[in-house]
Amino acid sequence: MNLDLALLVPECAMLLLVAVLFVQALSAGPASVAAHRWLPLGALAVLAASVVALPAEGMLLWDAYKVDGLSQFFKLCVAGGFCIAVLNATRQPTLEEGKRADYFLFLGVSAWGLMLLASSAELVTLYLALELSSYSLYVLIPLRGRTREGAEAGVKYILFGAAATAISLYGLSYIMAAHQTTYIAALAARDWSWAASPTAVVGLSLFLCGMFYKLALFPFHFWCPDVYQGSSNETAAYVATLPKLGAVVVLVRLAAVLHPGLEITTAIAWLGVISMTFGNLCALVQKDVKRMLGFSSVAHAGYVTVGLVSGTAEGLAAAAFYALVYVVMNLLCFWVVARVAVDGRNLVLSDLNGLHRRSPVLAFALGVGAFALVGLPPTAGFMGKLFLITAAWNHGYNWLVIALALNSAIAIYYYLSLVRHAYTEPDENTSLPAPDQSAFSLGGAVALAAATLVLGIVPSPLFEKAVQAGMALFG
Amino acid sequence: MYPDIPVLSILIFLPLVAAALLLPLRDDETVRRVSLAASLVGLAAGWPLIAFNPDAGFQFVERMTWVARWGLEYHLAVDGISILMVWLTLFTLPLCVLCSWTYIGKRVKEFHVCLLLMTSACIGVFTSMDLVLFYVFWEAMLIPMYLLIAVWGGAERRYASIKFFLYTLAGSTLLLVAIVAFRIAGGTFSIPDLMQQTFGFRFQYWAFLAMALAFAIKVPMFPFHTWLPAAHVQAPSAGSVILAAVLLKMGTYGFLRFCLPLTPEASVHFAPLMIGVSVVSILYGGAVALGQTDIKKLVAYSSVAHMGFVTLGIFLFQKSGVQGALLQMLNHGIVTGALFMMIGAMYERSHSREVADNMGMGKYLPAFMFFWGLYALASFGFPGTNGFVGEVLVFVAAFQQSLTVGALIVPGALLAAAYMFRVSLRMAWGSPSTAKTWNDLNRREWAYLLLPAVLVLWIGLAPAPFLRLIDPSIDRLLADLRGRAPVKEAPLALNHADAVRHEPPAILASAAIAKEVRQ
Numbered sequence: 002m003n004l005d006l007a008l009l010v011p012e013c014a015m016l017l018l019v020a021v022l023f024v025q026a027l028s029a030g031p032a033s034v035a036a037h038r039w040l041p042l043g044a045l046a047v048l049a050a051s052v053v054a055l056p057a058e059g060m061l062l063w064d065a066y067k068v069d070g071l072s073q074f075f076k077l078c079v080a081g082g083f084c085i086a087v088l089n090a091t092r093q094p095t096l097e098e099g100k101r102a103d104y105f106l107f108l109g110v111s112a113w114g115l116m117l118l119a120s121s122a123e124l125v126t127l128y129l130a131l132e133l134s135s136y137s138l139y140v141l142i143p144l145r146g147r148t149r150e151g152a153e154a155g156v157k158y159i160l161f162g163a164a165a166t167a168i169s170l171y172g173l174s175y176i177m178a179a180h181q182t183t184y185i186a187a188l189a190a191r192d193w194s195w196a197a198s199p200t201a202v203v204g205l206s207l208f209l210c211g212m213f214y215k216l217a218l219f220p221f222h223f224w225c226p227d228v229y230q231g232s233s234n235e236t237a238a239y240v241a242t243l244p245k246l247g248a249v250v251v252l253v254r255l256a257a258v259l260h261p262g263l264e265i266t267t268a269i270a271w272l273g274v275i276s277m278t279f280g281n282l283c284a285l286v287q288k289d290v291k292r293m294l295g296f297s298s299v300a301h302a303g304y305v306t307v308g309l310v311s312g313t314a315e316g317l318a319a320a321a322f323y324a325l326v327y328v329v330m331n332l333l334c335f336w337v338v339a340r341v342a343v344d345g346r347n348l349v350l351s352d353l354n355g356l357h358r359r360s361p362v363l364a365f366a367l368g369v370g371a372f373a374l375v376g377l378p379p380t381a382g383f384m385g386k387l388f389l390i391t392a393a394w395n396h397g398y399n400w401l402v403i404a405l406a407l408n409s410a411i412a413i414y415y416y417l418s419l420v421r422h423a424y425t426e427p428d429e430n431t432s433l434p435a436p437d438q439s440a441f442s443l444g445g446a447v448a449l450a451a452a453t454l455v456l457g458i459v460p461s462p463l464f465e466k467a468v469q470a471g472m473a474l475f476g
Numbered sequence: 477m478y479p480d481i482p483v484l485s486i487l488i489f490l491p492l493v494a495a496a497l498l499l500p501l502r503d504d505e506t507v508r509r510v511s512l513a514a515s516l517v518g519l520a521a522g523w524p525l526i527a528f529n530p531d532a533g534f535q536f537v538e539r540m541t542w543v544a545r546w547g548l549e550y551h552l553a554v555d556g557i558s559i560l561m562v563w564l565t566l567f568t569l570p571l572c573v574l575c576s577w578t579y580i581g582k583r584v585k586e587f588h589v590c591l592l593l594m595t596s597a598c599i600g601v602f603t604s605m606d607l608v609l610f611y612v613f614w615e616a617m618l619i620p621m622y623l624l625i626a627v628w629g630g631a632e633r634r635y636a637s638i639k640f641f642l643y644t645l646a647g648s649t650l651l652l653v654a655i656v657a658f659r660i661a662g663g664t665f666s667i668p669d670l671m672q673q674t675f676g677f678r679f680q681y682w683a684f685l686a687m688a689l690a691f692a693i694k695v696p697m698f699p700f701h702t703w704l705p706a707a708h709v710q711a712p713s714a715g716s717v718i719l720a721a722v723l724l725k726m727g728t729y730g731f732l733r734f735c736l737p738l739t740p741e742a743s744v745h746f747a748p749l750m751i752g753v754s755v756v757s758i759l760y761g762g763a764v765a766l767g768q769t770d771i772k773k774l775v776a777y778s779s780v781a782h783m784g785f786v787t788l789g790i791f792l793f794q795k796s797g798v799q800g801a802l803l804q805m806l807n808h809g810i811v812t813g814a815l816f817m818m819i820g821a822m823y824e825r826s827h828s829r830e831v832a833d834n835m836g837m838g839k840y841l842p843a844f845m846f847f848w849g850l851y852a853l854a855s856f857g858f859p860g861t862n863g864f865v866g867e868v869l870v871f872v873a874a875f876q877q878s879l880t881v882g883a884l885i886v887p888g889a890l891l892a893a894a895y896m897f898r899v900s901l902r903m904a905w906g907s908p909s910t911a912k913t914w915n916d917l918n919r920r921e922w923a924y925l926l927l928p929a930v931l932v933l934w935i936g937l938a939p940a941p942f943l944r945l946i947d948p949s950i951d952r953l954l955a956d957l958r959g960r961a962p963v964k965e966a967p968l969a970l971n972h973a974d975a976v977r978h979e980p981p982a983i984l985a986s987a988a989i990a991k992e993v994r995q
Binding site for chain 2: 315368372375377378379383384386387388390391394395402403406407409410413414417420421424425426460461464465468
């Protein structure tokens with residue numbers, strides 16, 4: 002067994018961070034209180050390690066673990082997302098001081114699982130990494146378990162998650178039975194048409210259910226709005242972003258077997274269309290901001306499938322790029338939500354009324370986030386959508402592209418309502434505490450808004466990385 | 477003359493820099509002064525554009541790679557079609573700043589930032605030679621415009637702003653699909669490069685429909701016009717001015733820049749539909765305007781009719797028609813912009829836009845009524861004003877094309893005269909309900925009303941320099957169209973040597989032509 006630790010720099014850095022958090026969580030007394038003070042620096046160190054490790058390439062653990070452009074790209078995204086999620090959660094008002102180390106420990110373990118997921122090139126490894134990233138969330142989501150919504154969210158996430166896992170594992174057994182291998186590289190060379198191997202197609206479909214659950218793609222989306230609504234703002238910010246990145250990396254790896262025209266590819270394309278439409282239509286009527294963002298994420302899961310089914314390196318790169326910009330723009334929205342709801346409450350749309358008066362910077366950042374999620378230029382959301390539809394056009398799924406465009410039109414209304422409430426509605430609700438106007442809060446909002454704009458104006462460097470990763474998959 | 481100066485980039489980014497400069501300012505008066513200075517510097521920065529050579533095609537080209545993987549470029553240039561629009565935008569900004577000086581009292585800084593962002597995006601739209609860059613500016617303009625209506629608008633501003641945003645953005649999503657389709661079919665996003673290529677009729681058919689929907693909403697053409705009166709009426713004066721002067725032109729500019737050169741056969745195929753809709757827009761806009769008692773609403777509906785003349789001129793495929801259309805784009809920008817500024821000035825005095833509340837102004841506000849009269853005359857195309865030149869060119873093309881089309885739009889012109897005369901007469905000589913203590917125009921108002929008046933008369937009395945500026949580009953556009961889609965040549969060309977070459981009146985037998993094209 003070869004185990005070159007030089008190839009595992011980001012994973013090792015994250016594991017080290019988790020280990021320190023573990024020790025701190027075990028130690029009673031004032032030591033455990035200080036976790037949130039040093040953790041942002043630790044998360045930045047992991048991010049730096051991921052940047053340093055970008056060029057690394059190699060195979061480990063009997064070729065079950067692949068370090069390549071794709072995995073390094075996603076590890077960098079996970080490290081970046083983790084960094085922001087940690088910063089976001091450092092002031093979580095609903096969390097007891099003494100439990101902060103535990104909270105961050107679970108976040109760290111989940112992120113570590115996602116990093117492992119990025120490099121998994123074999124289905125069992127992939128499954129284990131997926132579970133590792135999920136278990137911590139089973140603990141984090143019911144943190145608000147004393148409330149009705151919190152308990153519901155926790156139970157739903159665990160039960161649906163367990164069911165999806167079971168289905169996934171069941172599908173894995175079918176794949177192994179049909180093709181006698183679990184290595185993705187070997188599986189990519191097999192025939193995945195229904196005529197050639199119906200067992201394998203059924204197996205892959207079932208296996209993909211697990212990923213669709215993480216991605217909240219229709220019909221595996223039921224947990225999503227409830228969990229967002231039921232968990233604390235900061236936890237929802239994490240659940241809404243990073244696990245999706247993990248699901249996308251797996252789907253991008255598996256996309257090597259999804260050629261345009263195959264029955265399963267077409268089925269995914271249809272799920273994508275239904276997901277977009279259903280998510281957007283449901284989001285239209287929501288008043289709870291997090292619930293609305295939950296349904297919008299169902300729609301965004303549908304958008305990602307446009308890149309996945311295109312069957313080209315550019316398509317996979319577009320899906321990867323879109324997943325990343327989705328994380329950034331969603332974290333931006335959640336950042337603002339967490340900063341406005343300083344007492345940890347769930348915001349409804351009317352709570353945003355007159356935000357531009359109470360905090361012009363947060364209102365502006367929310368505007369950038371909302372317009373980015375719509376896909377308006379010059380934000381990253383626009384570039385992400387442009388890359389998706391350019392990559393997918395002419396590969397047999399033009400109808401999917403048109404569905405995406407039409408769905409973007411539907412989505413305008415509810416994203417615009419975020420801006421509308423922040424800018425044009427009078428501020429009559431005086432019971433709300435003043436938003437967090439500290440330098441930390443505003444600095445974070447400005448930085449995320451700037452990232453959303455910069456990725457829209459200069460997308461090339463990151464997109465090229467994604468394309469190189471996509472090319473590597475296609476050999 | 478100015479080979480090394482990136483004039484167009486300067487024009488685009490100068491307002492952005494000015495907007496950034498406004499951010500730290502606290503005092504409203506300083507904000508207004510800096511904004512005015514920036515708008516005048518912007519106008520001055522457009523000076524190198526006078527070196528524009530009408531015969532030389534795309535000029536002031538700036539081209540660099542943006543996203544190499546997809547062939548996206550930062551590619552700017554102007555030709556005879558776009559240069560007038562760039563001038564119009566540059567010219568409109570200082571007027572908007574001046575007419576908002578006392579009109580806008582709340583959140584002054586943010587208001588001026590939105591105006592500057594709008595200007596930047598509008599210049600970007602008219603100078604982009606890359607489809608995606610064009611789309612970026614096209615959409616980016618929506619955000620400041622939405623805020624202008626939603627934050628500084630009238631009582632129904634929320635409804636109007638959402639309607640405006642939803643309509644225009646929903647239309648443009650299909651434009652994005654068309655843009656991507658062009659990239660896949662033509663291998664590039666570059667507009668000049670795509671103009672060299674020929675696409676199949678089936679492709680053109682769908683691409684035309686997708687683009688035309690976005691442009692028709694922006695123009696707006698009947699039946700996609702319903703957002704316009706709401707937006708115009710609710711927007712603050714400067715918002716209405718920029719909406720009328722520049723934003724609506726983007727739709728007709730889109731037809732000229734994209735539909736005709738990139739989908740020539742489909743343009744010919746759909747010409748009867750476009751002509752029909754244009755005629756309906758002219759008649760409907762005029763008829764509805766006639767029934768209005770709110771002066772701003774009246775001018776808003778008159779815009780639907782005026783823009784109908786523009787789209788009609790474009791889809792007649794006659795030289796005089798396109799000349800008239802382009803000139804009308806400029807004219808409408810100047811005249812309707814000026815009318816909206818006057819309505820703003822009137823509202824500041826009477827706090828009402830109803831005709832009944834603003835009667836008898838001839839006695840109290842002679843200077844105001846003089847300018848109103850001039851712009852009202854120009855609006856319905858009185859000889860000697862710019863409106864006449866533009867409309868007559870479209871009329872000539874319409875009658876050459878078909879007697880029926882010509883006859884159908886005559887009532888449109890009469891309606892325009894009727895509603896403008898009706899409202900102007902009452903404003904000038906009607907009996908005021910109460911004694912008025914209004915002051916006539918102040919120096920600031922003189923400044924922003926005099927400039928458009930000079931242009932009204934200049935274009936009205938001596939249109940030749942303007943026509944010379946646009947003629948070669950129109951020739952190239954139509955020659956290209958005729959080369960790729962068999963449009964019957966137009967016999968008339970004003971101020972051009974071709975004018976002597978008469979041919980029988982061209983009748984656009986579009987169905988037959990389309991059949992010919994498909995064969």
